[in-house]
Amino acid sequence: AQTVTQSQPEMSVxxxxxxxxxxxxxxxxxxxxxxxxxxxxxxxMILVIRQEAYKQQNATENRFSVNFQKAAKSFSLxxxxxxxxxxxxxxxxxxxxxxxxxxxxxxxxxxxxNP
Amino acid sequence: xPEVTQTPSHQVTQxxxxxxxxxxxxxxxxxxxxxxxxxxxxxEFLVSFYNNEISEKSEIFDDQFSVERxxxxxxxxxxxxxxxxxxxxxxxxxxxxxxxxxxxGSGTQLSVL
Numbered sequence: 270a271q272t273v274t275q276s277q278p279e280m281s282v283x284x285x286x287x288x289x290x291x292x293x294x295x296x297x298x299x300x301x302x303x304x305x306x307x308x309x310x311x312x313x314m315i316l317v318i319r320q321e322a323y324k325q326q327n328a329t330e331n332r333f334s335v336n337f338q339k340a341a342k343s344f345s346l347x348x349x350x351x352x353x354x355x356x357x358x359x360x361x362x363x364x365x366x367x368x369x370x371x372x373x374x375x376x377x378x379x380x381x382x383n384p
Numbered sequence: 385x386p387e388v389t390q391t392p393s394h395q396v397t398q399x400x401x402x403x404x405x406x407x408x409x410x411x412x413x414x415x416x417x418x419x420x421x422x423x424x425x426x427x428e429f430l431v432s433f434y435n436n437e438i439s440e441k442s443e444i445f446d447d448q449f450s451v452e453r454x455x456x457x458x459x460x461x462x463x464x465x466x467x468x469x470x471x472x473x474x475x476x477x478x479x480x481x482x483x484x485x486x487x488x489g490s491g492t493q494l495s496v497l
Contacts, residue, residue: 310462315488316485316486350476369440370439370482371417371440371442372419373429374426378423
């Protein structure tokens with residue numbers, strides 16, 4: 270069974286600074302995908318970034334990048350030049366390429382951005 | 385960008401009542417899902433639906449739950465006899481192919497009194 274662990278219930282960052290959110294996962298599958306979702310106070314789920322496990326190159330989307338360490342089963346999210354609008358809950362999630370389709374989520378990290 | 389639409393945004397019901405949550409997935413998507421999130425907790429998978437049948441369901445998705453795609457555009461989640469613990473945000477999601485980007489709707493907040 271897949272598990273996703275986010276060990277930081279809350280994080281804070283100063284506006285314009287960089288913050289890293291941690292995520293570890295466990296799976297017996299060799300092919301899987303990893304995601305970071307943002308959930309603002311509106312509670313909508315917004316995909317921030319996605320990483321295919323077979324790709325060694327870390328995914329990047331503008332100010333968001335990941336540090337994917339496959340051997341360590343670690344998938345952290347780095348937010349550069351933090352903005353007030355980045356304040357939200359961030360959920361790490363994984364899904365296997367075959368077999369189960371379900372997305373397994375971590376418990377989330379609440380990010381506060383201080384002006 | 386195309387959107388998954390969910391209605392209503394808020395639903396209040398009495399315990400024991402039936403409730404139907406509605407979703408309009410993106411038009412060319414083939415895979416449909418329901419997830420739920422109890423306040424303050426993580427998002428949990430309920431059910432996946434493909435080719436007009438359930439392809440996978442979680443242990444949460446018991447006999448009180450059912451899903452339907454009645455007319456080729458809507459995708460509904462029915463809870464036959466709601467319980468207090470069914471109070472949660474329910475998210476519909478869809479995607480065109482497996483392992484492609486999953487699009488979430490904005491959710492329906494269900495409150496069971």
